[in-house]
Amino acid sequence: MELNTPYGGELVNLVAEGREREALLAEANTLPSLQLPDRSVHDLELLATGAFSPLRSFMGKADYEGVLKDLRLANGTLWPLPVTLPVADDAPVQAGASVALRNSKNELLAVMRVAEVYPWNFEREATVMAGKPDPRHPLVAEMAGWGKRYAAGPLHVVNLPRYYDFAELRLTAAQVRARLTEMGSPKVVAFQTRNPLHRSHEELTKRAAAAVGGSLLIQPVVGLTKPGDVDHYTRVRVYKALVENHYDRRRTMLALLPLAMRMAGPREAIWHAIIRRNHGASHFIVGRDHAGPGKDSEGKAFYGPYDAQELAKKHAQEIGMGIIPFQEMVYLPDEDRYEETDRVPAGVRTLAISGTQVRDEYLAKGKPLPAWFTRPETAAILAEMSPPQHEQGFCVWFTGLSGAGKSVTAEALTSLLLERGRQITVLDGDVVRTHLSKGLGFSREDRDTNIHRIGFVAAEIARHGGAVVCAAVSPYRAARNRCRTMVGPDRFVEVFVDTPLEVCEGRDIKGLYAKARRGEVKGFTGIDDPYEPPHNPELVLDTVRPTVEENARRILGHLVERGFVRG
Numbered sequence: 001m002e003l004n005t006p007y008g009g010e011l012v013n014l015v016a017e018g019r020e021r022e023a024l025l026a027e028a029n030t031l032p033s034l035q036l037p038d039r040s041v042h043d044l045e046l047l048a049t050g051a052f053s054p055l056r057s058f059m060g061k062a063d064y065e066g067v068l069k070d071l072r073l074a075n076g077t078l079w080p081l082p083v084t085l086p087v088a089d090d091a092p093v094q095a096g097a098s099v100a101l102r103n104s105k106n107e108l109l110a111v112m113r114v115a116e117v118y119p120w121n122f123e124r125e126a127t128v129m130a131g132k133p134d135p136r137h138p139l140v141a142e143m144a145g146w147g148k149r150y151a152a153g154p155l156h157v158v159n160l161p162r163y164y165d166f167a168e169l170r171l172t173a174a175q176v177r178a179r180l181t182e183m184g185s186p187k188v189v190a191f192q193t194r195n196p197l198h199r200s201h202e203e204l205t206k207r208a209a210a211a212v213g214g215s216l217l218i219q220p221v222v223g224l225t226k227p228g229d230v231d232h233y234t235r236v237r238v239y240k241a242l243v244e245n246h247y248d249r250r251r252t253m254l255a256l257l258p259l260a261m262r263m264a265g266p267r268e269a270i271w272h273a274i275i276r277r278n279h280g281a282s283h284f285i286v287g288r289d290h291a292g293p294g295k296d297s298e299g300k301a302f303y304g305p306y307d308a309q310e311l312a313k314k315h316a317q318e319i320g321m322g323i324i325p326f327q328e329m330v331y332l333p334d335e336d337r338y339e340e341t342d343r344v345p346a347g348v349r350t351l352a353i354s355g356t357q358v359r360d361e362y363l364a365k366g367k368p369l370p371a372w373f374t375r376p377e378t379a380a381i382l383a384e385m386s387p388p389q390h391e392q393g394f395c396v397w398f399t400g401l402s403g404a405g406k407s408v409t410a411e412a413l414t415s416l417l418l419e420r421g422r423q424i425t426v427l428d429g430d431v432v433r434t435h436l437s438k439g440l441g442f443s444r445e446d447r448d449t450n451i452h453r454i455g456f457v458a459a460e461i462a463r464h465g466g467a468v469v470c471a472a473v474s475p476y477r478a479a480r481n482r483c484r485t486m487v488g489p490d491r492f493v494e495v496f497v498d499t500p501l502e503v504c505e506g507r508d509i510k511g512l513y514a515k516a517r518r519g520e521v522k523g524f525t526g527i528d529d530p531y532e533p534p535h536n537p538e539l540v541l542d543t544v545r546p547t548v549e550e551n552a553r554r555i556l557g558h559l560v561e562r563g564f565v566r567g
Contacts, residue, residue, distance in 0.1 A: 011049075011050030011177075011278060012047070012050045013048070013049070014048040014110075014155050014157045015157045020156075024158050028100040033099065033101075034099050034101055034102070034151075035103070036085075036103055039142075039260040041104075041109065041161055042161075042260040044155070045160055045161050049173055050172065050278060051257070051259075051278055052083060052275070055079070057112075057152055057154055058151065059152055060116050060152040061116060062074035064084060064150065068125065071270070078274070078315060078318050079271075080264075080267040080271050081267050081268065081271045085112075087117070087150070091151075093149075093151045094114060095115060095116050095153075098113050099112050108158055109157065109161070110155050110156060110157040110159075111156045111158065113153045113154045114152075115154065118149065120148070120149070122146075125143065126143060129262060131302055134302075135482070136293075136294075136295065136297045136481060137296070138293055138485045139262050141478065141481040141484065141485040142485060144481075144482060145448070145452065145478075145482055166256060169240075169255055170258070171256075173278045176217070180280045183250070183253065184215075185215040185251065187214025187282045188214050188217050189208045189214055189215070189216050189282075189285060190276035190284050191219065192272045193221070194220065194229055194235075196230055196234070196238045197378065198378065199373055200338055202246060202375075203329060203338040205218065208283070209251065209252075212283050212322065214251075215251045216251060218255075219255050219257050219276065220232070220236065220239055220257065221257050221259045222257065223258040226263055227486065228491070230385075234382070237381050238378050238381050239254055241375075241378065242378065255279070259275070265291050265292055265293075266303060266312070268290070268308070269291060270319065272284065273323065276321070277321050281321065282321060282322060283321060283323070284321050284322070284323060285326060286312045286326070287326050288306065288327055288328050289301065289303065289305045289308070290309070290312075294489070298535075309325040327341050328340070329341070332348060332349065332350055332351075336372075364388055364389030364563050365389070365563075366383075366388055368383070390566050392491065392564065393463060393464060393465045393466050393468070394462055394467055394491040394564045395458045395459075395461075395462050395467075395469075395470060395483075395487045395493065397474070397480065397495065398410055398469070398470065398495045398497055399474045399495070400498065401504045401525060402508075402512065402524075402525060402526070403503075403513070404497040404498075404499035404504055405507075405548070407428055407429075408548050409543070409548055409552055410469045410471040411426075412551075412552035413556065414426055414469055415552075416552055417556070417565065420556075420565050424467050424469055425461050425468045426468075426469050426471070427454050427458060427468060428472070429474075432450065433450065437453055442523050444476065447475065447476065451472060451476070452483070454470055454474075455479075455483030458470055458487055467564070470483075473531070475529065475530065475531045475532060476532055477533075480494065493539065493555070493558065493559070493562075494538050495538065495540075496540045497541045498533070498542060499543045504526065512524065
């Protein structure tokens with residue numbers, strides 16, 4: 001397929017073979033190792049196989065600065081988002097040396113010849129990516145826990161990540177191009193998705209392909225998406241069922257993309273288009289609020305609903321793709337068809353179901369999804385994988401000063417939840433420090449590590465349908481919001497126990513506040529170390545006037561209202 005792109009259609013290939021690979025394997029055994037998080041592993045894979053062409057490595061400082069400032073690499077090529085490799089301050093990485101890159105299982109992926117190591121500014125990058133450094137943005141919350149340096153240099157890839165699921169759909173950019181060429185149409189519409197497909201998406205994609213007279217590439221993201229999204233195993237089962245039964249298979253291709261999304265709205269729309277251009281598409285669908293992360297700490301959307309469409313259209317010619325903007329689709333029951341909202345005549349009756357309604361009003365209550373909204377295959381798969389809301393996992397996170405009343409309220413809440421049949425795991429700050437976080441001190445770094453450990457355990461419990469109650473001072477807003485991201489915003493309940501400092505001091509049976517006042521204990525929260533109150537917690541408790549039971553029952557009421565506990 002001839003590609004009309006600024007890159008001349010050439011794909012980067014960084015995967016070593018033959019003797020070069022054997023030499024790299026031997027060399028890697030002599031090198032210090034850097035263990036990559038999942039995000040960086042996904043980035044490395046797409047760098048290696050050409051999906052990020054023309055990038056050949058994690059970004060050096062010049063490219064990074066150009067992208068943040070002008071959406072361009074140092075050589076002027078359009079590129080909207082940083083693709084960088086964060087490293088900790090104590091990581092064995094220095095310019096002029098090589099390092100072995102490994103995944104979380106310590107499996108060798110690549111050797112990097114480190115050319116530069118440079119600092120980055122959290123506030124600046126978060127503002128560029130999200131409009132502001134708001135920790136309710138999932139990437140911003142994650143970035144707060146990154147190392148303070150980025151490393152860059154030529155990559156020599158030894159092994160690509162191994163996957164055992166849906167192997168027939170995991171195709172490189174070159175393989176997707178070849179399959180599309182075999183389909184015979186020079187025009188290909190690509191569709192990006194991280195959610196299950198319903199009838200509106202089906203209609204949208206079919207219309208887009210028909211509009212250009214071409215083929216359709218459905219390419220869902222199966223790397224990192226928004227926390228709380230439907231898992232990719234369930235989603236891919238839906239995609240396969242729809243493509244096999246409701247699309248023209250001669251003109252439709254399904255391929256998976258191991259992309260780590262940034263949820264960066266307008267910038268990400270350009271990025272997604274470039275990636276699909278590298279896979280051989282000629283057109284790209286940009287929907288309403290494309291790659292939007294939801295609401296910020298003030299309850300407002302991070303990006304405007306059509307910002308992504310406007311920015312993508314502005315750069316369409318340079319990307320080398322046709323941009324197909326679509327608004328929200330609604331169902332017209334009197335005509336038995338779908339239509340874009342801006343094309344619906346005034347007074348015409350419409351129906352629509354939001355993703356939240358699908359989860360909370362249908363799946364969570366065991367209510368079947370209507371046939372006008374979704375195909376029966378989709379409804380069956382989602383129902384099978386979605387237990388009722390009262391059987392799903394959640395996390396109640398108590399935060400507040402020492403002595404505020406977190407543990408005693410958590411204890412009362414636990415009894416009330418057990419009374420209603422929910423099995424509870426309690427992660428109390430003091431107990432965790434005795435076991436899970438034994439040996440950690442009280443520096444900011446150690447405190448963040450302690451909170452992240454609690455958040456990790458809570459996320460695993462909630463993901464598997466368990467209920468978990470966490471009670472820890474957790475003084476730093478960024479660390480708490482990272483835990484929210486790990487657990488998933490839709491099942492995280494932050495409870496701010498807002499007890500005045502003087503009341504907490506009066507309750508201090510351990511005498512810790514008194515020792516802190518005398519300078520015998522350093523870095524004590526509320527005395528010589530700050531406590532950062534939540535911006536927009538789900539609940540704020542007063543422990544001075546209400547009783548412990550009253551507060552516990554208030555939280556219980558919130559959980560009943562959310563559907564996590566039967567009324």
